[in-house]
Amino acid sequence: xxxxxxxxxxxxxxEKVVRGLALGESVLLSGPVFTARDRLHKHIFEGGALPVALxxxxxFHCGPVMLQKEGVWQVRAAGPTTxxxxxxxxPTVIRTTGIRVIIGKGGMGAATEEACAKFxxxxxxxTGGAAQVLARTVERVQGxxxxxEFGMAEAMWELVVKDLPAIVAVDARGDSLFRKVAASSCRxxxxxxxxxxxxxxxxxxxxxx
Amino acid sequence: MRNIGLVLENSLLQLxxxxxxxxxxxxxxxxxxxxADEPQASNARxxxxxxxxxxxxxxxxDAPLCQDTGGLLFYVQVPAGWDTNCFASAAxxxxxxxxxxxxxxxxxxxxxxxQECPLNLxxxxxxxxxxxxxxxxxxxxxxxxGGGSENVGCxxxxxxxxxxxxxxxxxxxxxxxxTAFRAQGQGCAPGILGVCIGGDRASGYACxxxxxxxxxxxxxxxxxLSALEERALQEANQLGIGPMGLxxxxxxxxxxxxxxSRVPASxxxxxxxxxxxxxxxxxxxxxGGGIIRWLY
Numbered sequence: 001x002x003x004x005x006x007x008x009x010x011x012x013x014x015e016k017v018v019r020g021l022a023l024g025e026s027v028l029l030s031g032p033v034f035t036a037r038d039r040l041h042k043h044i045f046e047g048g049a050l051p052v053a054l055x056x057x058x059x060f061h062c063g064p065v066m067l068q069k070e071g072v073w074q075v076r077a078a079g080p081t082t083x084x085x086x087x088x089x090x091p092t093v094i095r096t097t098g099i100r101v102i103i104g105k106g107g108m109g110a111a112t113e114e115a116c117a118k119f120x121x122x123x124x125x126x127t128g129g130a131a132q133v134l135a136r137t138v139e140r141v142q143g144x145x146x147x148x149e150f151g152m153a154e155a156m157w158e159l160v161v162k163d164l165p166a167i168v169a170v171d172a173r174g175d176s177l178f179r180k181v182a183a184s185s186c187r188x189x190x191x192x193x194x195x196x197x198x199x200x201x202x203x204x205x206x207x208x209x
Numbered sequence: 210m211r212n213i214g215l216v217l218e219n220s221l222l223q224l225x226x227x228x229x230x231x232x233x234x235x236x237x238x239x240x241x242x243x244x245a246d247e248p249q250a251s252n253a254r255x256x257x258x259x260x261x262x263x264x265x266x267x268x269x270x271d272a273p274l275c276q277d278t279g280g281l282l283f284y285v286q287v288p289a290g291w292d293t294n295c296f297a298s299a300a301x302x303x304x305x306x307x308x309x310x311x312x313x314x315x316x317x318x319x320x321x322x323x324q325e326c327p328l329n330l331x332x333x334x335x336x337x338x339x340x341x342x343x344x345x346x347x348x349x350x351x352x353x354x355g356g357g358s359e360n361v362g363c364x365x366x367x368x369x370x371x372x373x374x375x376x377x378x379x380x381x382x383x384x385x386x387x388t389a390f391r392a393q394g395q396g397c398a399p400g401i402l403g404v405c406i407g408g409d410r411a412s413g414y415a416c417x418x419x420x421x422x423x424x425x426x427x428x429x430x431x432x433x434l435s436a437l438e439e440r441a442l443q444e445a446n447q448l449g450i451g452p453m454g455l456x457x458x459x460x461x462x463x464x465x466x467x468x469x470s471r472v473p474a475s476x477x478x479x480x481x482x483x484x485x486x487x488x489x490x491x492x493x494x495x496x497g498g499g500i501i502r503w504l505y
Contacts, residue, residue: 129275
């Protein structure tokens with residue numbers, strides 16, 4: 001594997017460390033992370049009680065496949081889920097819990113980007129579908145909460161990870177790599193449509209009805 | 210009958226396991242090529258190398274390639290008059306076992322109550338398409354398709370003002386480019402488009418997904434569609450969205466276009482998006498349910 005110069009970061013995350021992460025930088029993250037999907041986000045957003053303190057910690061947008069063997073939970077697969085579904089909740093979640101790192105896939109919206117800048121939080125992109133690479137980084141399953149209420153995929157799994165690879169996709173200034181790519185791809189699309197010669201018999205790009 | 214049922218169930222369990230774990234060679238080959246095309250010290254390259262490592266690791270530990278073990282789409286060609294209920298029953302039993310053992314995530318939810326449907330068996334899960342033919346073997350193909358990719362598919366009704374898309378192949382081109390652009394990295398790019406020109410809203414989408422049964426290196430037998438497949442692929446890659454939408458040279462790995470007839474008043478272009486974790490396998494069975502050979 002090509003080795004980008006990756007910075008190692010360890011939970012709990014200080015504001016200084018988080019604000020020092022550069023957009024597009026490659027990191028290896030270690031320490032406890034808490035999985036959080038739709039049900040848990042809604043629960044936190046609505047002021048629901050949490051059994052653990054999340055301050056200076058990391059949330060992982062993930063619904064892992066878990067297996068219990070002789071009473072011990074093991075991670076069978078653990079890639080990130082699409083983060084954008086949580087956009088309505090995340091700014092509040094950042095504000096009320098004090099988390100500093102969100103690991104997910106696909107990026108977040110403007111409100112989350114602003115919250116990252118305001119409160120000192122970053123969004124890290126973990127490779128989508130890399131369920132085995134990420135499962136391998138889990139040293140142990142420390143606990144699980146809300147499994148009965150939310151089910152396996154939506155429960156809050158506490159996973160202790162070592163060197164989980166991710167890329168800083170939204171930094172603590174609120175700048176987003178996804179927005180940059182969306183803007184440049186928008187320009188490229190414009191050229192791919194504009195430069196096409198007119199269809200016979202109608203306006204450019206259209207046929208007669 | 211019970212004996213056939215168990216043999217069939219075991220064959221289908223093998224199919225489910227291999228599909229979930231072991232990406233087909235033709236898909237892996239295009240991912241490798243895409244990786245080699247990206248510059249060494251780029252995020253795009255790092256993402257694709259992670260993907261290749263994941264493919265390797267999934268095989269090594271015999272575990273799911275991706276944690277979203279998705280919806281299961283079976284495409285089954287059976288001898289005329291063959292008992293399809295027997296197949297559905299065996300498939301259900303195989304899926305239940307695959308879920309219990311952790312090959313499939315508990316991934317099926319009642320859309321009204323929000324409750325989990327145990328063992329991934331419910332109205333609508335799995336999806337099985339049967340066709341009958343004059344044959345004595347059973348051809349079973351399985352596509353496992355995750356929710357993230359499903360969310361970024363799109364169906365267009367032409368003409369479409371916003372896209373400047375008329376009822377012609379140029380309009381179809383604009384629709385495909387639009388889907389690839391809107392998806393950005395959200396469908397776990399680099400992805401594959403399955404496209405159907407024509408049909409109604411239901412058959413159009415169904416046909417678009419059947420395009421995923423085609424191999425990565427095949428081309429449409431219809432020359433204008435083959436040319437359009439090639440062009441759409443090149444143009445999507447010119448968008449520069451890249452793996453996971455972080456920028457790069459490969460935004461799509463392939464484009465597959467099929468068509469159906471349509472009624473005069475309608476002109477649908479249905480575009481389904483498949484993620485890089487393109488889980489597609491197949492088995493040929495003898496009439497007793499045992500595996501003769503693997504397809505793909």
